[in-house]
Amino acid sequence: MISNKARYAFRALLTVAAAPEGEAVTSAEIARRYNIPHKFLEQILLDLRKAGILDSRRGKSGGYVMLRPADTVSFGEVLRIFEGPLAPLPCLSRQSYRRCEDCVSEAQCEIRREFGRAYDASRAVLDTRTIGDALTNSAYGTPWRREERQAG
Missing domain, CATH: 1.10.10.10 (Winged helix-like DNA-binding domain superfamily/Winged helix DNA-binding domain)
Structure with a gap:
């Protein structure tokens, strides 16, 4: 939201x-x-x-x-000005990357993989729609x- x-x-x-x-x-x-x-x-x-x-x-x-x-002027650009990074997990953020404390392996993390797909899709829309x-x-x-x- x-x-x-x-x-x-x-x-x-x-x-x-x-x-x-x-x-x-x-x-x-x-x-x-x-x-x-x-x-x-x-x-x-x-x-x-x-x-x-x-x-x-x-x-x-x-x-x-x-x-x-x-x-x-993309929707993603404006949203970042007011909301900060759009990534749902700190390990997906390009600007504010932080490894999740409980993560054993980012490469094998199912949570990261699924949220990464959703994040990529939403970012693709927000960064291309103006x-x-x-x-x-x-x-x-x-x-x-x-x-x-x-x-x-």
């Missing part, structure tokens, strides 16, 4: 990526649209900015814009019209 923080990050990214090119989306708009606590969302957006995915603009037409194209892919044929794919954004 992913955390609210990761879920809100995906909502924010999908919203910003769906905006017309060059048009910034404010954190207040995103928070209001999805009923996300504004201060919490600001922390999430800052993490996405630090990761080089979003950029922020100041001023009258300020807000957040995509720093990278949406089709270059925010851009998710926008195709989705409600996010229709950019907000300015009057809809201001009505809220």
Whole structure:
């Protein structure tokens, strides 16, 4: 199960990526649209900015814009920012490898082998599907019209 923080990050990214090119989306708009606590969302957006995915603009037409194209931002990349390694066992993690304390032989471990298959399959999906892919044929794919954004 992913955390609210990761879920809100995906909502924010999908919203910003769906905006017309060059048009910034404010954190207040995103928070209001999805009923996300504004201060919490600001922390999430800052993490996405630090990761080089979003950029922020100041001023009258300020807000957040995509720093990278949406089709270059994978679900796996974003999930790792907020959840850390995706591996279900420490002995499967590429970034935080740790041998299981009760393991006699990783090569013969049935648990590692079966969870490794599941991990490989989920990683293959999460690392190849992008925010851009998710926008195709989705409600996010229709950019907000300015009057809809201001009505809220």
